[in-house]
Amino acid sequence: MDRFYIEQLTIIGVGLIGGSIAARLKREGAVGKVVGVGRSKKNITFAHQHGLIDEVAIDIQQGIERASLVVVAVPVKQVETILQEIKLSSNTELVLTDVGSTKGDFKKMVERVIPERVGFVVPGHPIAGSEKIGAQAADAELFEGKNVVLCPLEKTKNTSIDLVQRLWQSCGACVTKMSEQKHDKIFSAVSHLPHIVSYALVEMMNRREDTADLFDFAAGGFPDFSRIAGSSPEMWVDICRANRGAILEDVESFIRSLENIRELLISEDYEAIQNIFDAAAIARNNWALKQ
Amino acid sequence: MDRFYIEQLTIIGVGLIGGSIAARLKREGAVGKVVGVGRSKKNITFAHQHGLIDEVAIDIQQGIERASLVVVAVPVKQVETILQEIKLSSNTELVLTDVGSTKGDFKKMVERVIPERVGFVVPGHPIAGSEKIGAQAADAELFEGKNVVLCPLEKTKNTSIDLVQRLWQSCGACVTKMSEQKHDKIFSAVSHLPHIVSYALVEMMNRREDTADLFDFAAGGFPDFSRIAGSSPEMWVDICRANRGAILEDVESFIRSLENIRELLISEDYEAIQNIFDAAAIARNNWALKQ
Numbered sequence: 001m002d003r004f005y006i007e008q009l010t011i012i013g014v015g016l017i018g019g020s021i022a023a024r025l026k027r028e029g030a031v032g033k034v035v036g037v038g039r040s041k042k043n044i045t046f047a048h049q050h051g052l053i054d055e056v057a058i059d060i061q062q063g064i065e066r067a068s069l070v071v072v073a074v075p076v077k078q079v080e081t082i083l084q085e086i087k088l089s090s091n092t093e094l095v096l097t098d099v100g101s102t103k104g105d106f107k108k109m110v111e112r113v114i115p116e117r118v119g120f121v122v123p124g125h126p127i128a129g130s131e132k133i134g135a136q137a138a139d140a141e142l143f144e145g146k147n148v149v150l151c152p153l154e155k156t157k158n159t160s161i162d163l164v165q166r167l168w169q170s171c172g173a174c175v176t177k178m179s180e181q182k183h184d185k186i187f188s189a190v191s192h193l194p195h196i197v198s199y200a201l202v203e204m205m206n207r208r209e210d211t212a213d214l215f216d217f218a219a220g221g222f223p224d225f226s227r228i229a230g231s232s233p234e235m236w237v238d239i240c241r242a243n244r245g246a247i248l249e250d251v252e253s254f255i256r257s258l259e260n261i262r263e264l265l266i267s268e269d270y271e272a273i274q275n276i277f278d279a280a281a282i283a284r285n286n287w288a289l290k291q
Numbered sequence: 292m293d294r295f296y297i298e299q300l301t302i303i304g305v306g307l308i309g310g311s312i313a314a315r316l317k318r319e320g321a322v323g324k325v326v327g328v329g330r331s332k333k334n335i336t337f338a339h340q341h342g343l344i345d346e347v348a349i350d351i352q353q354g355i356e357r358a359s360l361v362v363v364a365v366p367v368k369q370v371e372t373i374l375q376e377i378k379l380s381s382n383t384e385l386v387l388t389d390v391g392s393t394k395g396d397f398k399k400m401v402e403r404v405i406p407e408r409v410g411f412v413v414p415g416h417p418i419a420g421s422e423k424i425g426a427q428a429a430d431a432e433l434f435e436g437k438n439v440v441l442c443p444l445e446k447t448k449n450t451s452i453d454l455v456q457r458l459w460q461s462c463g464a465c466v467t468k469m470s471e472q473k474h475d476k477i478f479s480a481v482s483h484l485p486h487i488v489s490y491a492l493v494e495m496m497n498r499r500e501d502t503a504d505l506f507d508f509a510a511g512g513f514p515d516f517s518r519i520a521g522s523s524p525e526m527w528v529d530i531c532r533a534n535r536g537a538i539l540e541d542v543e544s545f546i547r548s549l550e551n552i553r554e555l556l557i558s559e560d561y562e563a564i565q566n567i568f569d570a571a572a573i574a575r576n577n578w579a580l581k582q
Contacts, residue, residue: 218481
């Protein structure tokens with residue numbers, strides 16, 4: 001593998017993810033200069049003062065003018081405006097990647113807003129995070145050993161893919177390429193559906209007449225199980241919107257799973273219930289052993 | 292509160308729970324002698340050699356002959372046989388408590404098998420545990436600050452309730468009394484339903500064609516969410532059997548919650564989805580602050 005080195009990396013949104021990329025690549029000596037663009041003056045000033053970025057750009061145009069690569073690491077709602085800005089740039093060879101947790105919606109947006117640039121766009125999703133947010137939470141080790149999924153478009157150039165792949169490898173990540181459909185199906189099942197289920201369970205407890213008793217005695221799995229229901233509702237509504245098709249299929253499929261268990265409870269078929277629990281426990285414990 | 296002290300405590304089943312009670316009461320100097328009864332010779336020998344118990348009884352009759360209090364801390368399937376043994380004992384003033392996670396079934400069993408002893412029976416449920424099992428996992432601190440629910444029968448004598456309450460307080464626990472119906476409703480919602488949901492989610496992932504991909508990319512909440520799906524299937528099938536009525540209601544109610552979310556996704560009513568997520572996040576985070 002060629003060592004990753006570029007003269008200028010621009011990061012739009014220097015939060016947990018953007019800041020951690022900056023911290024790692026600077027530590028690796030993999031960039032000449034990191035330029036940051038951000039809406040929160042306090043956050044971007046923190047990033048600058050703590051050496052995550054070398055320069056603060058006054059706007060997107062100035063920020064990307066001389067960049068080889070731009071990482072868009074902002075909440076999904078802000079992405080379209082940023083693509084429209086990028087469209088106007090004279091830097092037509094700029095390679096662009098993002099870090100959003102849904103990829104089908106990003107692909108469509110790219111094809112609609114900047115079809116002339118698709119050769120340089122490499123949609124990405126680092127499977128790493130933390131409950132912390134902002135540049136203050138930046139951590140050069142955040143991606144070490146973690147998966148990053150890239151979902152290149154049909155017309156994305158190999159040179160663009162290669163550049164983004166090497167960026168992530170320099171961050172210590174393992175890169176996998178797949179279609180955006182496959183990505184969105186996988187993450188609907190392993191992440192989006194579990195979040196919806198956790199929210200729905202806690203909300204149901206919260207709606208009951210005996211809700212005070214329930215929370216007083218909430219132990220036996222509740223702390224672990226409900227942790228993800230403490231996540232940002234705005235972000236998860238955005239994910240529901242962005243990946244609605246796959247999520248809807250999984251919600252329906254899960255309703256059928258629960259209906260099956262309901263029938264087994266009604267008919268007192270405890271052997272069949274045990275088979276379900278056994279399959280889950282074996283799968284979960286095998287998975288845990290590999291981590 | 293009178294200090295708890297009894298001449299002889301007998302523990303049937305010196306595992307995590309039984310062993311931890313023994314460890315704590317001996318440390319507190321709250322018992323003259325702890326006698327242990329157990330089916331696994333290896334486990335009971337370990338408990339004896341490590342001073343958790345002072346004597347190993349050869350059988351239940353010998354074990355409870357001179358005891359003031361007996362704690363039945365065995366898997367639910369073994370409880371009935373033990374009650375039948377206790378029925379035969381000449382020690383008619385023996386106070387009896389258990390540690391099972393469902394209480395309605397235990398109450399019914401007591402009323403059926405030992406109706407003549409109900410005045411001395413105090414059904415209990417310590418809300419504490421660990422993934423570890425056996426006497427080796429015994430921990431004198433296991434119940435410190437934890438809740439213990441007691442569900443006395445109508446005819447249980449106050450002196451019996453008082454004795455068991457003081458036993459648990461000596462173990463550092465906070466004791467709450469409630470009916471067995473209320474107990475089983477609460478724990479169906481906060482513990483039994485979440486376990487079923489976690490098993491069902493993991494089993495659904497395991498059944499899919501793309502299961503290998505799903506487990507490869509299982510992050511973003513999966514580790515926390517699925518931890519309880521690694522629990523003992525046998526134990527959880529027993530709980531389904533023991534608390535079938537309340538669990539069935541909660542499974543049905545949760546299916547309706549998910550059907551509601553499905554409808555909101557179909558109609559793209561993201562505001563209503565956000566309201567559900569908001570209510571859950573606020574409730575969960577408020578709960579977490581109090582822990």
